[in-house]
Amino acid sequence: MKLASNKRSLLRTATFLVAVLASALLAGCVGKPGDIYGDYYYDGYMVDANFSLGGFPIGTIYSNTYYQIQPGTYTVTYTLEDGYGYYYPAYYVSSYCYNNPGDSACAAYYYSTTYTCSENPGKLFGVNGADKQFDLYLSYTGLQTFGSMQARGPAPHLGTTTISRNGLLVTVTNRIEHLAPGQSIGGENIVGKSKN
Numbered sequence: 001m002k003l004a005s006n007k008r009s010l011l012r013t014a015t016f017l018v019a020v021l022a023s024a025l026l027a028g029c030v031g032k033p034g035d036i037y038g039d040y041y042y043d044g045y046m047v048d049a050n051f052s053l054g055g056f057p058i059g060t061i062y063s064n065t066y067y068q069i070q071p072g073t074y075t076v077t078y079t080l081e082d083g084y085g086y087y088y089p090a091y092y093v094s095s096y097c098y099n100n101p102g103d104s105a106c107a108a109y110y111y112s113t114t115y116t117c118s119e120n121p122g123k124l125f126g127v128n129g130a131d132k133q134f135d136l137y138l139s140y141t142g143l144q145t146f147g148s149m150q151a152r153g154p155a156p157h158l159g160t161t162t163i164s165r166n167g168l169l170v171t172v173t174n175r176i177e178h179l180a181p182g183q184s185i186g187g188e189n190i191v192g193k194s195k196n
Contacts, residue, residue, distance in 0.1 A: 031122030034129030037066040038117070042138035047079040047087070050110040053136075055117075066133060073116040078138050079107050088140040089176045092156050108179040111156075113143040116171045134170050142174035 040053060041063045054074030056067050080088045085101030090109035092098075097106035115136065120129035137144045141156045145163045162171045 029126050030124055031126050031128035033071075033122055034120035034131045036069045036071060036117055036119055037131065037133040038069040038136060039064055039066045039133075040136040040138060042078070042080060043140045044080045044082040044088070046138075047081055047107050047110075050077055050079040050107065052077045055115070069117060071117060071119040073114055076113045076115065076136070076138070076143055077110050078143075079110040080138070080140055081107070082140070089142070089156050091140075093176055110177060110179070111138075111142055111174060112177045113172060113174045115143065115145070115173075116169075118169050143172050145170045145172055 038055065040056070053061065053076055055069045055072065061067065079090075082088065085103075087097060087106040087109065089111055090097035090106035093109060094106065097103065097109070100106070117134060120132055122129045134145055142158060144161065156174065156176065158174045158176065160171060160173045162169065
């Protein structure tokens with residue numbers, strides 16, 4: 001009896017060790033996540049003082065060029081000018097700016113958006129996740145991702161949009177904000193931003 005009990009105990013211990021070893025081997029065989037590459041382009045002319053593009057390299061970056069982006073949630077702020085003196089998003093939310101093209105005070109309105117991108121995870125047996133790419137479109141009507149662009153309408157695309165393309169999920173949220181006199185985007189002198 002005692003010999004059979006020892007054999008069962010030894011068999012259970014061996015089974016447990018094999019399961020732990022197999023789990024460790026499988027966990028070590030998971031491939032690397034795929035890389036994410038993003039680019040951006042925009043309508044009209046960018047108002048540089050209001051432009052901030054989170055997730056992209058700091059310094060000089062160029063539109064229509066792909067850069068490696070880490071998975072995460074990032075903030076983008078921007079104001080556009082169309083070449084005729086209209087500033088966006090002010091054109092949509094301020095009757096004064098709609099009726100007074102060229103007034104630089106209208107550049108105080110800006111899109112404050114966030115976007116989130118997630119990586120393509122690796123797979124078992126050392127298979128790496130596929131690399132993915134996305135395009136941000138800083139339009140007159142708000143930040144959009146490639147594939148979610150809609151015809152320009154009479155109002156900005158506010159709220160949250162999600163698009164999945166080739167397994168890459170990108171979620172965008174658009175808001176419109178307004179700078180008070182003396183405020184700037186990204187500066188330490190911002191005490192608060194008022195929404196309009």
